[in-house]
Amino acid sequence: MPSLVACRPPMPIRPLPPQLVNQIAAGEVVERPASVLKELLENALDAGARRVSIEAEQGGIKRLVVSDDGCGIPRDELGLAVSRHATSKIATLRDLERVTSLGFRGEALPSIGSVARLQITSRVPASELAWRLVGDGSGHYQGPVPAAHPPGTRVEVRDLFFNIPARRKFLRTERTEFQHLLGHVQRLALSRFTVSLDLRHNRRSVLELPPAEDEAAEDLRVAAVCGEDFAEACVRIEHARAGMRLWGWMARPTFSRSQTDLQYFYVNGRPVRDRTVAHAVRQAYADVLFHGRHPAYVLHLEMDPEAVDVNVHPAKQEVRFRDARAVHDFLFHVLHRVIAELRPGSAGKLRTQAPASSPTTPPPEPSPSQTEVGLPYPGVAEAQVASYARMSEAARALSAETEHRGEQTNQAAREKSTPPLGFALAQLHGIYILAENARGLVLVDMHAAHERITYERLKRAVHEGPVPTQRLLVPLHLQVSATEAEHGEAARGALSELGVELDRIGPRALVVRAIPALLAGTDVERLVRD
Ligand SMILES: Nc1ncnc2c1ncn2[C@@H]1O[C@H](COP(=O)(O)OP(=O)(O)O)[C@@H](O)[C@H]1O
């Protein structure tokens, strides 16, 4: 049988042609229009731009233009800008070790120019004229030719992957690609507050962010990007220790997300995804968030550039901390402390604390009897226990129906006489019910239990056919962020199957016309935002 592994290379060794080298490099950094945008935005910021405008057509696949008012590229350096491994940002290894610019590899423009039609127009402030270089995607450029342009740079990228059908096939719908573009602009908006940004898609203005020069303006920008809800639920933090500084906004634990979409983390202004960071944050929120919920935050970590290696991956979204442990501990301690301070201490919930009036005498030991355990106000507690009984009843009804459909087990048969959530014994901290069922003691989170039951009912309703809906007497108008509006519009079909009728009525506005009848009386706004 012939060997599958050729023992001789099929061709002699020779250097790859430059165009192919660039296309291979593009394979690492240019995955979709958003990765092109990321590189162009980084270049604009590195050039000291105060204003950056972005224009996209068809999700950026057809056309993507980034214009800035930065330092510009001199005429005789334009050719170098599109040459591989040519950069103005570092010159030595020493520079690389302490790099503070976003770019430094000198790869982006040549890579982009090998997989799309690239055109660069730039003018340095000292020059009367701008100069333009035009590439056709083959690695050859025409120019520079004189052009009219204010000081700064304009980079236009057209027909991404027109010459690499295999890659083009992997691009998603225009809408999805645009979502990615928007995501990058928003990430950037939260890293450089003083830079004004605007984004247009298919000639429609999607985002306009004026420069934020003071704290109030920064808060406004955070609200514009992360949504009003986040802005209302967050606190601003700033802590410095041992050469590190952490600042930004973090949401109270009462505001959590079903996804990790509102998590922005920057190291020295560079958006990064890092396991050490993710772990520290998750741990800090561990006691206060339900399983499956994710915290929301915009956080900046500043530290000595030499203590962090940014040259880990071509896309530069990963970093390596020289002392990961110190970073982890710092983040965890700061966040943990802030969260502890944020915990609601009122309404008798924090019963472990001694009353302020008698700091020296220890509080009397509460006797854990059925009526006394952590019950803040008797009336409230009774109402809550009653509502628990209703929930428990509902759970029993649900499980009975399930059994009815032939899913009965012996275990279930044995437990039939006891409601699945058991009989309530006591209520703790106004949050939990201590109950006893056939298997022993159970601690039930009242809120979570209620959510679960509603969820199961809704799931069944969806399963059984059109979900009964209830039209809202007054349609609910919601001001949302541009991303939320896009998501809302995109999810319209899926939501309508669930009984939520929703329309987009503006770039940052949604209207809810109907909700599932099952959820009548709930906080519709919160429901939809979630
Ligand atoms: N918007 C811009 N404004 C000024 N100079 C730019 C701009 N974009 C690119 N350049 C110049 O072109 C060079 C090459 O860019 P790029 O290929 O992205 O590599 P890198 O950013 O890693 O240096 C940069 O080093 C910079 O000098």
Ligand SMILES: [Mg+2]
């Ligand atoms: Mg660059």
